[in-house]
Amino acid sequence: DAGVIQSPRHEVTEMGQEVTLRCKPISGHNSLFWYRQTMMRGLELLIYFNNNVPIDDSGMPEDRFSAKMPNASFSTLKIQPSEPRDSAVYFCASSSGTGAYGYTFGSGTRLTVV
Amino acid sequence: DAKTTQPTSMDCAEGRAANLPCNHSTISGNEYVYWYRQIHSQGPQYIIHGLKNNETNEMASLIITEDRKSSTLILPHATLRDTAVYYCIVRVHFTDKLIFGTGTRLQVFP
Numbered sequence: 001d002a003g004v005i006q007s008p009r010h011e012v013t014e015m016g017q018e019v020t021l022r023c024k025p026i027s028g029h030n031s032l033f034w035y036r037q038t039m040m041r042g043l044e045l046l047i048y049f050n051n052n053v054p055i056d057d058s059g060m061p062e063d064r065f066s067a068k069m070p071n072a073s074f075s076t077l078k079i080q081p082s083e084p085r086d087s088a089v090y091f092c093a094s095s096s097g098t099g100a101y102g103y104t105f106g107s108g109t110r111l112t113v114v
Numbered sequence: 115d116a117k118t119t120q121p122t123s124m125d126c127a128e129g130r131a132a133n134l135p136c137n138h139s140t141i142s143g144n145e146y147v148y149w150y151r152q153i154h155s156q157g158p159q160y161i162i163h164g165l166k167n168n169e170t171n172e173m174a175s176l177i178i179t180e181d182r183k184s185s186t187l188i189l190p191h192a193t194l195r196d197t198a199v200y201y202c203i204v205r206v207h208f209t210d211k212l213i214f215g216t217g218t219r220l221q222v223f224p
Contacts, residue, residue, distance in 0.1 A: 004157075031210045043158070043201075043214035050210060091157050095210060102148060103212060105157030 004106035006092050012112045018080040021109045024073055025094030033103065034067055034077050035091040043091070049075065082113045117141065117204040123219040126196075132189040134218050136202030139183045146205045147178060148212060149187045151198040158201065158214070161187065192222045 005024040013019050025032045033048040047057040049069045057067070064083070069075040079086055089110050093103040119137040126132040138147060146165050150158040162169055162176045164185070169176045175188040189196055201217040 033210070033212075035214075042216055045211060045213060048210055056211065089155075093157070102150075102160035102163060103158075104160070108155075108157055 006106035023092030029094035132192040134187040
């Protein structure tokens with residue numbers, strides 16, 4: 001099993017540009033999560049999906065952020081327009097079932113907005 | 115908000131047991147305790163979880179007090195590779211959300 005796959009690993013973009021982060025969950029996992037990690041705020045849950053449906057997006061910081069999961073094997077997190085304060089490591093994780101199963105995290109995407 | 119309290123940092127000598135405490139005094143009866151760790155720059159890694167009973171796996175042991183208000187993660191023979199930030203998380207049953215707190219930074223020294 002290749003685990004949770006995120007792309008790109010690193011992204012440097014200019015302020016105002018659109019950024020799209022990608023995630024491929026583990027096959028068979030029915031829940032997918034997007035987290036953001038910064039030194040100041042730690043690991044923050046942005047949004048999570050269950051069976052491709054967004055369940056809780058209360059952590060999405062503002063309308064510039066959007067996430068989609070068109071099918072069970074792919075999700076995107078988009079920032080439009082990007083700002084320097086969006087610079088962070090973005091993690092995707094997936095899990096199967098509820099209550100008794102842990103998450104598997106990807107390696108993350110390090111985003112730098114200049 | 116995270117429902118757990120952990121010490122900011124701890125040290126442990128290589129080969130000794132590392133005991134990482136966690137307080138979760140507001141835990142409800144159907145909420146699980148999860149432990150994850152994050153080694154520098156990597157994604158968090160699942161370690162162990164439990165509800166009421168003590169648990170053990172190949173990585174660690176989890177001791178949960180009878181009143182479930184606190185727990186301890188035990189790494190029986192710490193190695194330098196166990197240096198990481200350890201997160202104790204309370205997860206509500208029948209939801210998928212894991213809310214991370216600030217964790218404990220464990221430094222294993224030679």
